[in-house]
Amino acid sequence: MQRVILLADCQSFYASVEKAAHPEYKDRPVVVAGDPARRSGIILAACPIAKQYGVTTAERLGEALGKCPELIVVRPRMQTYIDVSIQITGIYESFTDLVEPFSIDEQFLDVTGSLSYFGSAEEIARQIQHKIQVETNVWTRVGIGPNKMLAKMATDIWAKKNGSGIFTLDEEGLELLWEQPVQKMYGVGSRMAAHFARMNIHTIGDIAKLPLAELKRRMRVRFGKNSDIQAELYWQTARGIDPSPVRPRTLFDDQQALGHQMTLPRDYGRKEDIDVILLELSEEVGRRCRAKGYMGRVVSAGARGADYERGTGFYRQTTLPDPTNITKEIYESARRLFHLHWDGQPVRRIGVTLSGLCSDSEYQLTLFDNKEKTRRLERVTDAINSRFGRTALLRASSKLDSAQAHERSAKIGGHYK
Structure with missing residues (x-):
């Protein structure tokens, strides 16, 4: 039996959520954008009305305002978008248990086994559109195909542009x-x-x-x-060939690496300022590893230069003698690696990654360091921050002007919650 796959895409997702929350914006051009005072001041989402003025996703906010001075600019609320996305996932799961997130606003659905219960693929798509519209006021476009690739292209090329928001692309439509x-x-x-x-x-x-x-x-x-x-x-x-199944992503047992990157609010060129960021990144990587029960043997560190047009920067890695998830060990390796390869030019993005992951249930004891005491201390610190907020306990260095931990604690993915 041929599979029937849907790719459901929420139109201008962030902007649609904001319009649903603010009915007074219904007939006005709305964009969701980062802080204009910072480099992150770019358009994350633009509603269809804003797009009629030529406003596009990923352009700078100043350019968008030049095209449409009456533009309503809303600061992103990432936690709200995540909550609505989870709500929409629940709607998809009322039609099939085979739902695979592709992004926060796109998901694949395998409805092959649902046709006898809910009707044809087009009927299921219309039911999904109606249910999401009623519950969230977000319009959804749906591409239909015998595999994920054709469903994706059906959405991007046709469903996003026609009135019904639904399009079917199968092998017979390859021409x-x-x-x-x-x-x-x-x-x-x-x-x-x-x-x-x-x-x-x-x-x-x-x-x-x-x-x-x-x-x-x-x-x-x-x-x-x-x-x-x-x-x-x-x-x-x-040729429309894609044998990959729709996989519900609920387990991450095959995770290969855990990393964290930070786009800085200004150019960083002083060694001591960069060290503060490397420590904060190492802290976050270590915390996530401990939360997931991982240790890693390979530490990577790197940066992107301040001049985005030239694409300068580096990313290097080093292998540790023993796997770890201890912040200090991650930081010391990342710091040593970073300064070995950094050319001294200003940087705007810094990243730290731990890979070569293994379970933290077993580890090598040493004669000269009380690592178990350190592990217990970090687990207690993690528990306190988990319960009372990520800034309940901070390192003293995170109070320096160059630090970003306190600022980023109010954000998800670099954007405000």
């Missing part, structure tokens, strides 16, 4: 897909589209109709011998 410009294919951005144009590939059909060996040859000429896997992925996408 329709093949007529589309190559930049509309999932996974192809403007830069890759330009590379394809130089290979005389202009439509999705141009990829699909090429023999795989020929596509690999052309990509090897342009990108080198390691491009075969990418070539096969593009070829399968163009």
Whole structure:
């Protein structure tokens, strides 16, 4: 039996949630954006009315206000968006237990086993749209296909643009897909589209109709011998091939790494200021590892330069003698690694990652350090911060001007809750 997969996408999700919370904004252009005074002042979501003025996601707030001076700018409330997303997931799960989050506003649903209960795929899509609209006032577009890839492209290329917000793309409709410009294919951005144009590939059909060996040859000429896997992925996408199942993501037993990155409010060029951030990042990585019962053997640290246009920066890793989740050990390794490779130029983003994960249920005892005492102390600290808030206990360095822990405690994913 052929699978029936839906990709449900919430239109202008953050902006739609804000409009639902503020009925007075119903007929006005609304955007959700970060703090204009900081570098994070970009458009995270724009409602359809704002988009009519040419406002786009990811552009700077100042540019958007230039296009639409009457724009209503709402600061993001990430916890609210997460809560609404979870509520919408509950609606999806009332139709099928096979629901896989793709992002906060997009989810795959396998409704193959639900057709006999709720009707055709189109009928299920309409029921989902109605239920979400009534409960959250968010409009949802739904792409339908025999696999995740075709459902995704059905949503992005057609369902987002038609009146019903529903579109079905199956193997019989591949000719329709093949007529589309190559930049509309999932996974192809403007830069890759330009590379394809130089290979005389202009439509999705141009990829699909090429023999795989020929596509690999052309990509090897342009990108080198390691491009075969990418070539096969593009070829399968163009042909609508995707055997991956819809997997409910409730377990993370296969987690390979835990990391944390921070975009800074200004350029950091002093060693002592960077050390404060590295310690805060190491604290967060250690806390998350301890909460999940992991230790890691490989510490990575790096930064992105202040000049985003040039793409400067580095990311390096080192292997520890023994796995750890102790903040001090993570920090000391990250700090040593960072300053070994940092060229002294100002940085705007810093990251620390712990990988090579294993269970923390067993570990090597040492003669010279009382690591068990340190572990107990950190578990108590974690418990206090979990109960009373992430700033209940802070290191003294987090009170310095360069510190960000207190500011970020009020945020989720770098945005205000």
